[in-house]
Every structure is written in structure tokens, then in C-alpha cells.
Amino acid sequence: MKPHSSAFFLLCAAIGFCSQSCSAPEGKDLAIRVRCAYDPESLNPLQLPNQQAFDAANLLHVSLLQADFSKKEIAPALAEALPTAELVGDSLTRVSYRIRPAATWDTGGPVLATDVAFTLKLMFCPGVPNETSRLQFGFIQGLIPDPHDPRRFTLECRGQGTEYQQATGDFFILPEAALDPQGELRRFSLAALQRRPQNAPDSGLAAVARRYRALAPGKLPGCGPYQLTAWEKDRYLAFRRKANWWGSRLRPTPFVLQARSQKLAFVIIPDAATASLALQRGDLDIFPQMPAREFARLRKATAARPALSFYSVPSYDVVTAGFNTRRPALADALTRRALSHCFNAAGLLQATQMGEGQQTVGIISPLDRQNYNDSLAPVPFDLAKAEALVRQAGWQRRAGTETGWVRTRPGSKQPEVLQVSMRYRADETTFATIALQFKAAAASLGIAVSLLPTEAGSFTTALRTSDFDMYVRTLKGNPFMFNLAPLLHSRAIGQSNTTGYSGAASDRLLDAIAVAENPTRRAQLLRKFQTLMQAEMPWVPLFFLPTRIAASHELTGLHVTGLKPGFALTAVERSAKSTPTP
Amino acid sequence: MALLAPYLPLPYPPHESDLAHVAEAPYSMGSTGLHWLGTDPQGRDVLSVLVFGARTAVLLTLPAAFLAALLGSLAGGAAGFWGNTRRLAVPYWLLALGGLWWGLRFPVPLVGAGVAALGVAAIVLALLRPRPIPTWPVPINAIVMGAATTLDSIPRLILVVAIAAGSGVSAPGLLALLTLTAWPHSARLVRAQMLRIRTLPFIEAAHAAGLSSCKIWLHHALPHAIQPLRTALPLSIAGLLGLESTLSFLGIGLPPDVASWGRLMSAIRNEPDAWWTLALPATCLIASILSLNALGRSRHKSL
Structure with missing residues (x-):
């Protein structure tokens, strides 16, 4: 019995040692691990496809000016x-x-x-x-x-x-x-x-x-503080601070050039619940854009165990539903306006953000009092008005059935049917709730909506190739610049203007905003632009999100703010007196 | 109850979100009435989702189980009755191979179309000038059992998840997928029974009476060979019910607006405190599977 027991214990010890060394990669104690919802896809600094890519590129490269989060x-x-x-x-x-x-x-x-x-x-x-x-x-x-x-x-x-x-x-x-x-x-x-x-x-x-x-992804030489050491697609990106980073030689080091942590890692965890578990287990350090209910639950649950810190501030990220204006059924403003009345923005704000955040009339934040057009009212949830607008747009109930709207355009023999598909990122519960609410509301009017929850990479591709009728996504803004041309100018159709919307009036306004000679003139133009967008409705801005960040209590220097990505990643570091993670 | 779901006096439709009452516990007051069993994290009434989820389960798994049983019976019955002895005239072979080449979009599809056309021409010639045509064997047993073994060798969940995740199936697609992965069990049962039945005296008598083998197979052998399916069918439905719920739980089954027990259970991932979104559909699922198993056992006893 004894020799068997010894062998068994030796085996257990060996397995334990192996699993320990497997689960604790080198530098685990040093790297600050940030949750990413999806892969950056590309780190080409001339064409960054998403916020994750921008955050990663920000570590590798430096621009002339940058946002000082402090x-x-x-x-x-x-x-x-x-x-x-x-x-x-x-x-x-x-x-x-x-x-x-x-x-x-x-x-x-x-x-x-x-x-x-x-x-x-x-x-x-x-x-x-x-x-x-x-x-x-x-x-x-x-x-x-x-x-x-x-x-x-x-x-x-x-x-x-x-x-x-x-x-x-x-x-x-x-x-x-x-x-x-x-x-x-x-x-x-x-x-x-x-x-x-x-x-x-x-x-x-x-x-x-x-x-x-x-050049291999991430191998483009930059003068930023970090270099990419590993990139496993859909798993993680690891960065190490350069030994001779020129910014550290400056005394005092400006905030935007600080690079405090030796190692940083973006851990890609699409599922928010899994990411939350990882944070609680200590496998993650920062969870930006945490879903509202999970944030509230965790804040309540960890009140007695201060392993995590919680931050919530208003942001410049607006949840928006967009129309593909190239689709014949969605090409006219009346139909788009009709559909915009099917969104219950106030209810959705309550349900998905627990009431935090702000309804809006456009993509300018209500926090920006100078530029936000407060003379407009957010689009109300009004199905009677939606039906009236649908009729006004020339749609008629399909004969002999309670569902379906059709219209025949002059010169066309084939009738158009009012039915839309809505794409959204499958891993976002907020988007799923919006899509379900919209579908139910549209269904009560007899408008068929098919929901297409899509994986993040495929979603980007679908937007680029116009493979959608409607989408729900977050647009990220800032309070400094208002060059909206990449989003809505006719020059950007087929590129970053995903809605395909174009109009001489909007092009003129966008050009004028870009060259406005002073802030007052720019504010006038921006207000006018918001009015035009509410009339044309290429998209429906629903509400501004708050930035919610949960982070390990060991970290200092987050400088949480409404600016994207919500905190100063390069200024974060582990405090010397680290609290053991439970 | 599942079939009568649209006519039941439920306080909320299953697809409508009560946005002011999200993830509410059972017996809470909603916007227009009581949420007897609470709401899910998207504000949908759990009672309605359960009732309509039962309807989804029935409408999806029953046809899938019947279709799988039908497919399995035909394939297994043919394999057991004819084994590898059946022969087919070469023109029909050519037609089948050419059609398969073209249908599966192998390189140069015109080759497939050409071979099929050759087969058709040969059939027409044979009809015009009757004379003996060479035949090639059709290894029905080897084909059926090979296909069944291949499907069985891949874990079913992995196979279905891979196909469903890759192609983004719809409800009819999911029905086809469940059918195509569920038939081997029925085929094996019917084949085993058929191997016994084809040696029985009444089959020999039918052959002696000059009946065609197809007629004997369809009218005399098959009705006896499918008897074991009476027991297997409820078990197959139970298995499919579990599989559908698993797929929906993983978010790769039915569309998000279709009520499903599995999808409701998955809500617990985003709302760990909402125990009712897991406990209630899980209870329904367990009760259904146990009932179907009991039904299968009672059928077995009656046989």
C-alpha cells in the first residue's frame, strides 16, 4: 500500500506542478490585462477598423497631439x-x-x-x-x-x-x-x-x-512606448514596454507620454459573463464597458470584499440604429422616420442601462451644451405616428392579409415589400434587447423584421459590404472634433459611410462644419445638421452610454473619463501595496 | 398545451419586452399585468416563453424525430433486406454518378452533366431496343452502414454545432440538420429487425408466389421491421429535445426572437441572480425528457 501511496502523491505533485506552470505564464504578475470584446482585426494605423484596433495602435505609435485624460x-x-x-x-x-x-x-x-x-x-x-x-x-x-x-x-x-x-x-x-x-x-x-x-x-x-x-500585423515600426510581442487572433494581444522608450527620458514626463506598466495585454473575451468571472477570479485586471446589470450586481456583491474598484462617468458613445439607404424600401426619409418611431429609446435606456445615460436627438452629446440642439426633441416611441408615416410614404397594406406593406414605385412593375433585416453584434445584450423591442413594435404594425445577430468580425464585414437593411451599433465620439464627413459625406460612401446616405444639403453642411471659422459658427452649423439628420433620419441615435469600468483594486492611475476608451491605459500601473485577489 | 399556446389567455406575448420590468422575480407586477413566473433579462414574460418554448420544442423535435425515423426505416430496411446483393443497370449508374458530380459541384460540373446525359441516352436506347444490359452491384448495406458509422463516429453535438455555427441555420435548416444527424439509430434498429424478418417463411412464400422484391420489401417486410421504432421514437424525441435546448443555450440554434427553453436558460449567464430563468425551463425540460423516456419504456413493455 505504501509504495502505491507514494507514487500516487508524487504523480499528484507532478500534475500540480505542471498545471501551475501552465496556468501562470511568465510575467503574469506584471502584465495588466484588459478585456477586449473582439479582435482588433488589423493594426494598420492608416485604417483602423474598430476601437480595439485604435487602442492597440495607440500603444505602438504616437501622434502629434493626443488626449490628456487627466x-x-x-x-x-x-x-x-x-x-x-x-x-x-x-x-x-x-x-x-x-x-x-x-x-x-x-x-x-x-x-x-x-x-x-x-x-x-x-x-x-x-x-x-x-x-x-x-x-x-x-x-x-x-x-x-x-x-x-x-x-x-x-x-x-x-x-x-x-x-x-x-x-x-x-x-x-x-x-x-x-x-x-x-x-x-x-x-x-x-x-x-x-x-x-x-x-x-x-x-x-x-x-x-x-x-x-x-509588413506583418503589428510589425510596422512606430515610435510609441510599447511593442507587440504576441497576437493570437481572437485570444489575446501582448505588449511589452520598449527598453529605451524616448518618452521616459523627458522630465517631467508629460501625461500623454507616460508608459507606466512594463507589460500590457488585451484579452479577447467576447462573452461579458465570462469576462466578469475572469475579473472576479483575478484573471483580468480591467473590464471596460461592463454591462449595466452586471456592473450593478458586482458592485453590490463585492461591497464587503474590496477587490474591485468601480467607475461610472458619462461618455461620448452613442447607441445608434442605422438604415441602409441604398435599399429601395429604405431610400426615402418618410419610411426611415416611420421606422424610427418604433424604437422605445426611453424604455430601452431604462432596461439596458438601468436608466443611466442620456437620450439624444443626434450624435452630439447632450453634455456638449454649446453644440447639442436642445430645440429638438428625441424621436418619440409612437406607433400610431409610425403607421401614419408608413402610409404617407406610399405603402399600403397587402390585400387580404393583416401583415405586410407593399408599394409600387412609378415606372416599376414589381411591388416593393416593407420588410427589413437587422444586424447587430451577437455578444452585446444591449443590442439584442433593442433589436427584440424594435421587432415586436414593427410586428404590431405588420412590418416583418428578421434579426441577424452576427459575430463581431462578420459584422464589420457586413457593414463594409452593405449586407444589411438596418444595424445597431455604438458610435464613439469626443468633445474636441466634429469632423463627421467620414460618417455621412457622400465621398465616404462605400467606405466609412455605412448608411450610404448622401445629399447635397448634408454634404454642404459637413464641409462647412469642417471649416467653420469659430466655435459659435460651428455650433450653429452643428445644430442645423442635427435638425437635418432628424428630418432625413439615415440613423436613429437612441441614447448615450455611460462609461462603466470595473478594475482590480491593485491598479492606480486609471483616470476614468468619458473619452474613448474610457481610461488612460498607459498611465495604469499596479500599486506597490497590492491586495491579494480573492 | 404547446399546440394551443397561441389561444391561451397569457398576460404577455412571448416576443414582447416589458422594458420597465427586466429580470423581475416571479409573481411581480408588470406594465399590463402580473408576471406569474417573472421576466428574463430582456423583459420577456417567462410564463409565455415557457409555453411558446414548449410549442417550439414540439414543432421542431416531433417532425425531426418522425423524419429521422422515416429516413432511418427506409435506409436500414433496404440495407437489411437487400444487403450488398442488389444490382443496377449501368445506364442508371451513369445517371446517378453524373447527377451526383453535378449536384455536389465537383470541378468542371459539365463532366457530371455529360455523364448523366450519357446515362439517359443509354436508358432511352435500352427502351427502344430491348436487350440485356450489363449491371453493376449496388452495395446498399455498405453505403448505409458506412454513412451511419461515419456519422456516429463524430460526436453529434460537435457535428451539429459546427454546421449550425458555420452556416447560421434557420428553423427549417435546424429541422433538416437534426433529421440528418438522427437517422442512424433508427436505421440500425430497422436493419437488425429486417435481417431476421427476411428469413421468415412468409417472406419466402411471397418470393415463391412471384411477387417483386420491391413489393415484398414495402408491403410485407417493412411494416414488421419498423416495430422497434415504436419504442425508439419517444427516446429519439427526448434526445432531440435535449439537443435543441443545448444549441439554443449556446446561442446557435433558433433565431433570437423564437421562444426556446434553451435560450431562456442561457439568460442566467448574464443575470446570475435570476434563478427562475434557469430553474423553470430546466424543470420543463427534465419533466418532458422523463415523460418521453417513461413512454418509451411502456411501449417496450407492451411489445
């Missing part, structure tokens, strides 16, 4: 100071920057104005996936380097926008030496590249595009 304002990052702007005539703005002398690439080479010029040109280089940046930064028409200081430069912008001082610094700077060692892009001016047709052949540009595309 002061809730835009602060210089790669730039030495906030830029100065000079109005030239009545249609030009010059914004001047100087890059910090301490800023270097990983090779030790300095970050120079030539790198900024290269990045801007890369945004317009054919063959490079850069559609989003092309739209966003098309207003910059040239870069004038300072002949006496290689770090100083001036950006020349079309128009005279009040946002230019901030908008011109909102892109990641990429190294010319690593991506274009032959200096192929130097042969072209920025304006020439902007004018150049996408399919015009040039071997030099093709070589740059090829080199850019050939």
Missing part, C-alpha cells in the same frame, strides 16, 4: 507644444508644429518633419489601405518644412476650420527610413498625390505600397 483636453505628444495657427487670406490655414527633440525611432534615429510629410503622402499613396485617413485628412494640402530646423514644419490646410489646430495632429507618424528607404514618395508633392488617380501606374509608389502591405 485634464480632459488635447495635449502635445510628439509635438513639443500645441501648434500655432495662422489664417492666410480667406481660404487657407497654416498650422505650425515642432517635434520634440527627444523623440526617436527604435533605431535611434530622430523623428523629423520628413516623417510627417511621408505619413501624409502615404495616406494618398495608391495601393496602400488608407481610405479612412484619405477622407479624414484630405484637408491638408501640403507640408512646408523649416529649412533651418528639421523638426519644425507647417501644415497648409484648405479652408479656415476652427478644429484644424487639433485635427492636424490626430494621426500616427510613421518612419520614412523604414518604409521608404529609397525616398520614392519624395518625388511627389502631397497635392500631386491627392490629385493623382488611384490606378495611375508608378513602379516607385507600387514598391512603397508593396513594402507597407508586406
